[in-house]
Amino acid sequence: MSNCLTTIQDYGLRSVGIGERILPKTDITICEQVVLIGSGLIWNIYFGTIAVFVGFWFSVMLAIGKNNKFAVFRNPSNVFIFLFRGSPLFIQFFFAYELFVLLPKIGVTLDLGFVSLSMQSHWLTKAWLGGLIVLFCNTAAYSAEIFYGAIRAVPSTELEAAEAYGITGWNKFRRIIWPSMLRLAWPSYTNEAIFLFHATTLIFFTGFPAWRQSGDALYYANYFSDKTFNPFLPYPIVAAYFIFITLIIIFIFGVANRHLNRHLNVEQRAQIRLSLNLLR
Amino acid sequence: MFNACINPSSIEGFVWLICYLTTAKHFAFYFSFLVVLLLLIFAAPLSLLFGFIATAGVRSSVFLIRIIAKGYINMVRGIPDVVFFLFVPLALDQLFEFIRHKIICFDVTEPIWRGTDFVVCKAAKLPLSTADLWVHQMYSFILALIAFAIVFGAFAGNVLSGAMNAVPKAQTDTATAFGFSKKQTFWRILVPQMWVYAIPGLSNLWMILIKATPLLFLLGVEDVVYWARELGGSKTSLYAYPHPDWRVYYFAGLLVFYLLMTWFSGKVLNKLQLKLSHGQSTMAGRELQGYPG
Numbered sequence: 001m002s003n004c005l006t007t008i009q010d011y012g013l014r015s016v017g018i019g020e021r022i023l024p025k026t027d028i029t030i031c032e033q034v035v036l037i038g039s040g041l042i043w044n045i046y047f048g049t050i051a052v053f054v055g056f057w058f059s060v061m062l063a064i065g066k067n068n069k070f071a072v073f074r075n076p077s078n079v080f081i082f083l084f085r086g087s088p089l090f091i092q093f094f095f096a097y098e099l100f101v102l103l104p105k106i107g108v109t110l111d112l113g114f115v116s117l118s119m120q121s122h123w124l125t126k127a128w129l130g131g132l133i134v135l136f137c138n139t140a141a142y143s144a145e146i147f148y149g150a151i152r153a154v155p156s157t158e159l160e161a162a163e164a165y166g167i168t169g170w171n172k173f174r175r176i177i178w179p180s181m182l183r184l185a186w187p188s189y190t191n192e193a194i195f196l197f198h199a200t201t202l203i204f205f206t207g208f209p210a211w212r213q214s215g216d217a218l219y220y221a222n223y224f225s226d227k228t229f230n231p232f233l234p235y236p237i238v239a240a241y242f243i244f245i246t247l248i249i250i251f252i253f254g255v256a257n258r259h260l261n262r263h264l265n266v267e268q269r270a271q272i273r274l275s276l277n278l279l280r
Numbered sequence: 281m282f283n284a285c286i287n288p289s290s291i292e293g294f295v296w297l298i299c300y301l302t303t304a305k306h307f308a309f310y311f312s313f314l315v316v317l318l319l320l321i322f323a324a325p326l327s328l329l330f331g332f333i334a335t336a337g338v339r340s341s342v343f344l345i346r347i348i349a350k351g352y353i354n355m356v357r358g359i360p361d362v363v364f365f366l367f368v369p370l371a372l373d374q375l376f377e378f379i380r381h382k383i384i385c386f387d388v389t390e391p392i393w394r395g396t397d398f399v400v401c402k403a404a405k406l407p408l409s410t411a412d413l414w415v416h417q418m419y420s421f422i423l424a425l426i427a428f429a430i431v432f433g434a435f436a437g438n439v440l441s442g443a444m445n446a447v448p449k450a451q452t453d454t455a456t457a458f459g460f461s462k463k464q465t466f467w468r469i470l471v472p473q474m475w476v477y478a479i480p481g482l483s484n485l486w487m488i489l490i491k492a493t494p495l496l497f498l499l500g501v502e503d504v505v506y507w508a509r510e511l512g513g514s515k516t517s518l519y520a521y522p523h524p525d526w527r528v529y530y531f532a533g534l535l536v537f538y539l540l541m542t543w544f545s546g547k548v549l550n551k552l553q554l555k556l557s558h559g560q561s562t563m564a565g566r567e568l569q570g571y572p573g
Contacts, residue, residue: 086542087535088491094505095535098512098528198360205362205498222366229398231374235367243358 004031015039015214023213025227033224037237040217043204044245046128047216048197051135055196058136059143063181066148077144084141089134089199090206096134097207100124127208135203139196146192150185151177183260190253194246201238217241289520300521309507313537315421316493316504323428323489328482330433335440339466353437361431365495368430369423374398376406417502424499432489439481444470446477476556483549490541494534504534 010020012035024032065077084092103124124130154177162168162176201218204210210219221234228234261268285291285299300306337349356364377400381388385401402408407415447470455465497505512527 082543083539087538088494090494090497091505091531091534091538094508095528095531098525098531102525102528194357198362201360201362218360218362218366221363225366225370231367231370235363235371238363239355239359242360242363246358 003029004035007031007035011036012039013042015042015216015220017212017214021212023223028224028228030233033220033234034237036220037217037224037234038241040215040220041241041245043127043214043216044197044200047132047135047200047203048193048245050132051139051196051200052193055136055139055143058140060147062140062144063147063151066144067151080137081141081144084138085145089138090202092134092138093131093202093206093208096130097125100130101207125208126211127203131203131206131208135196135200138199139192142192142196143189146185146188147181149188150181153184154180179260186253186257186260190250190257193253194249197245197249198242296521300523303521305507305511308502309504309511312502312504312507315496315501319421319425319428319493319496320489322425323432324486326425326429327432327436327485327489330429331436331438331440334433334437335444336466338437338441339444341462349437353434353441356431356434356438361492362495362498364431365424365427365498368427369420369499372423372426373406380406420500424496424501427499428489428492432485432492435485435488436482439478439485440474442481443474443478447473479553479556483553486545486549487542490545491538494538504537508534 007029011024011032013019014023014036016039023036062077062080065073066081068074068077124133158176158180159172162172167175201216204215204219205222213223215223217238221238224234225231285302291299331353334349334353337345338353340346340349377398380403381400384403388401407419451469451473452465455469460468494503494505496503508530509527512525512530514525515522
């Protein structure tokens with residue numbers, strides 16, 4: 001048991017570069033697998049949380065753009081959504097990485113002397129920024145489609161009532177469309193958040209390198225599976241961690257959902273919960 | 281391929297590009313697109329079958345079958361599909377070799393998992409080390425196919441059991457009133473009627489399946505991603521066709537390929553949805569007949 005405590009001290013924060021540098025190679029214990037894979041989970045939570053929070057606002061903007069009557073706003077939204085929803089995330093990561101690798105070579109000829117700029121384009125090839133940007137764009141596109149559908153589904157009676165009271169423009173959006181849109185979109189959006197967290201496992205299997213073997217949960221699981229030739233331990237550990245994360249997401253989004261639907265009676269709430277679908 | 285390509289260093293411009301794009305390795309790259317299509321063709325019906333069995337299992341009267349089926353179709357909700365893609369082929373491979381080892385080399389008493397190794401006798405290896413390269417490739421493709429069928433079978437199970445629940449209750453009640461057995465109700469009432477409710481979900485699933493095909497790369501199949509990395513990497517003058525790092529162009533090409541695939545599928549599936557809505561007592565069906573809304 002005390003052995004396991006030292007393992008937690010050594011590898012608990014290994015994925016962010018704190019603790020023992022060298023990964024276990026021989027005589028790998030269950031404790032080491034659980035701790036190190038759990039440590040990798042920090043990356044999954046980092047990618048997932050930031051992409052959801054930042055992606056949310058961008059996706060709402062895209063959805064509003066897609067719903068706009070002017071083609072100038074509509075077309076860019078449509079193109080963005082089509083590009084990121086129509087192609088595999090896996091290829092997007094590869095493409096973005098190769099693109100970011102080429103950037104400094106182009107950037108240096110354009111902006112000589114700007115140290116900060118060359119630094120930034122160098123960061124783009126790291127998973128923490130480059131991978132995050134791709135993930136952010138991807139979830140923004142998927143969520144935008146969800147929110148667009150929800151805007152279209154806002155009951156016309158609510159809009160007519162608002163107009164009858166003289167509520168127009170920004171006020172109409174903020175007080176009528178926005179709350180209804182969120183309420184209607186929330187079950188699907190919960191789903192999107194779950195699958196986004198699952199998608200974070202892809203990053204370290206694409207071009208983005210795991211610097212000093214600091215990877216995510218699946219990266220370490222794959223490492224152990226390669227080292228021990230026994231896939232029956234590390235992969236179920238990752239699976240258990242992700243089931244746990246999924247339950248937490250469902251809980252948090254469930255609290256938000258209850259808040260959004262607090263004005264409805266119990267029967268209407270039950271109907272919304274049932275419509276939770278499973279696919280992205 | 282062409283006569284002009286015999287000496288690549290002496291040609292340039294458009295001819296060089298033509299010659300470059302028709303090398304043997306590039307044909308392997310083009311062939312890998314067929315592998316993607318092949319995977320789609322086999323994985324789609326196979327996962328539908330898995331999903332259908334799971335759906336039937338959810339409605340089983342045996343408690344154990346019900347629990348297993350429910351666990352199976354709900355697992356994809358909590359566990360990333362990538363985990364399955366990495367785990368299933370490896371686990372199946374070890375399982376097959378383990379069974380063969382026990383049957384063929386029953387006289388070997390040493391343990392199979394030895395510390396950090398998995399050792400079976402030579403005759404139990406799958407495929408045999410003497411087998412041709414294409415047997416090895418075929419084997420890893422089939423393992424990948426099973427992994428896809430398991431993951432997408434669970435997704436399909438979700439869609440189908442949702443669709444089965446969407447069949448109006450009055451239909452099954454009427455069947456019971458006419459004295460249909462449980463089995464008859466399932467096969468004659470639920471199954472024929474569920475498809476129209478399942479089509480939107482299955483369309484969505486098809487799109488996801490298309491977008492999951494590049495994950496073949498993780499399973500050790502020489503697929504489009506493998507060749508894009510292989511061919512795109514910078515080639516020194518030791519090679520017949522030296523060029524700098526062109527991977528970004530190869531991946532851009534893959535993006536276009538997948539965008540075309542999903543765009544085209546979207547068109548076809550919309551048509552299908554429209555066709556199936558004809559004569560249905562749904563809102564879409566009524567609109568097709570000229571009723572308002």
